Amino acid sequence: MLGIDKLSYQSRWCRVSPLRKFALYLLMMMLAFALPPVGQALWLLMLAALTCWLLRVGPMRYLRWLAVPLGFLLIGVVTIVFSASHNAQSLLLSVPLGSFYIGIDAQGLLVANQTFWRSLAALAATYWLVLNLPFPQLIILLQRLRVPRLLTEQILLTWRFIFILLDEAQAIHRAQSLRFGYRTLPGSYRSLAMLISMLFTRVLLRYQQMSTTLDVKLYQGDFHL
Incomplete structure (x- = not known):
């Protein structure tokens, strides 16, 4: 968290x-x-x-x-x-x-x-x-203040994907550190570039998995907030 x-x-x-x-x-x-x-x-x-x-x-x-x-x-x-x-x-x-x-x-x-x-x-x-x-x-406060439901859902999804992004970044960084990817300055730059490229791919994969899960649960376009 x-x-x-x-x-x-x-x-x-x-x-x-x-x-x-x-x-x-x-x-x-x-x-x-x-x-x-x-x-x-x-x-x-x-x-x-x-x-x-x-x-x-x-x-x-x-x-x-x-x-x-x-x-x-x-x-x-x-x-x-x-x-x-x-x-x-x-x-x-x-x-x-x-x-x-x-x-x-x-x-x-x-x-x-x-x-x-x-x-x-x-x-x-x-x-x-x-x-x-x-x-x-x-989320409860936004609902009580009559904030549009679409905006509330976007805030909820953004908050959820922050955790996904951090989780994936920590996993990749841990794997690179165990392989001594950050021992030298040039190696750190290469490892950081690989982390960014891999992070983008991993987040897209997690998004596809979430979309598949929502389809299986008969998602109709509304989240139950």
Whole structure:
């Protein structure tokens, strides 16, 4: 099982109704967008503590999860902070570049601060929902929200094929490792290329097997969700 799936099943709120979780998530997002930066920072700490308690994980692991999107967020914030102007007096700190001055804008600094904490608070709320909502409850939630049945079936099949893809990739990689396929850098590249080509073939074979199984069971085009 995927790491996210394992965490959602070990959550203290695993059996709580998905509609209640979604309603609470909407409230969390409203607060994440409505509070001032100081309130958003405190809200971020509260959501992080709640998530760690529900999932029975340590704060360092949670910080590693936040570190994944933090790099993209910092790049976006930096582009907001720096600005170009003809007048150096309009910038707090500036460096001349031709006829322009590039530096830190006071208004951009304010906007960047608001964007940073708002994004982190919203991200913490989204983490809370994703990590506390097992996939079967997600399907139930989509049905209750009247999401088109075709889209729900596509999500279900995509989730199923993620496991098939990972299972096949692990089996091929294990076989290659036992044959010392990754001992050298050139050998690793060759093994990786073989893994990708074999993985495509194996997944198509598994798909054909699933289609045959559905035909045997008189599949009529609808899954019983």
